[in-house]
Amino acid sequence: MFRVILVGRLEESARKAARWLIERTPIRSLRDWGIAFSLWPVHLTTSCCGAEFAATSAPKYDAERYGFLPFLSPRNTNLLLIEGTLTVKMARAARIIWEQMPWPKFAIAMGACAMSGGVFYNSYNVVPAWKVVPIDVYIPGCPPRPEAVARAILRLQEKVRRGEYEPRDVEDKKFLEELMAPVMEELKRNMPEALIDVASGQKNE
Template identity: 40%
Template structure:
């Protein structure tokens, strides 16, 4: 695998170095290598809200016209060959960002037999952690790459070591106390009456009330071609038999079971 600073060295060489840096910095055209769910965050980052293109990053779907690849997810052994192929098609100088926990160390698939690390396949400039990554972090990775091109040392995240006091409470893993206030369970209503122009439905409602007399709590027209029958657990089977045998109904569209205290 080539040296990840090879392209930076190219930009810093020669009399035209300032112009090469300037053009590369504001012309990062990413090719998206999407293998996992972090890819959806790119749409957010480059939509009108965050407007990632204001940084000069114009999304390209063709590797031969890209100089910046964003690896968006887990790289399996099968996809490693595709990644290397796409990387080889990109013109120099080119740069790599890896986003998400899956791209960095495999994420939840870290111990799978077929997982590889992108840094073993192509020279990675920056890792952007997250599960999923945020649009801000994606743009932070773009800015970090631009700063690297300009010769500024940057990191997308900084870690610091802190001493956490070990207490007995941490070992016992105390259960949190119950809330002092309880919100009442909201009423669920599936038989709300609707005033619709449905003459056949009103006739059918009267017939149902006659045939199911004593077996239902309510029979309500909830919309055109929709009648809700509310019954009890004990009468459910008998209601179904009467609908089948006496009303000659042979198709069940929906049965809702609601038990809310």
């Protein structure tokens, strides 16, 4: 049915064949469908938006019918849901969680505070979510209604089913390095050198 010529080392050839099967055949559509209905979020509830998301998860709106199931460990999730204000300290925690999540992974910024700082936009200690992780869907509002959250989930599903989820990162790398510098210094003092690259996300994929 398919004719593929593999040249080179066996491991490299197998990797090329797997990539070809996923990217050039109907298998990709099945993969995208599976990911779209397996959005497992880790919640960063830092303000009132968390209450609205709780309403979205309640029986009236039933977010679980979209395959939207929360997990405790970031290593078992693929969606970072930022529900409110990110202080500098919380932004560092958000980035660490993001690095622990396996690819493909997505992020939703919920509410005005997560999008731009909201009423705290000019505070010295507030960071917009898009400066910390690459955001796929924004949910405006203060706080957004449950209907808006459900629509955002559907919008992300549509994006995934179109295959629009290549690996990417924030644009302002210098800001991110300055933000995470204290964390990296702490890692260097308390962790073996071999694990620092893993903690910083360099070997996450």
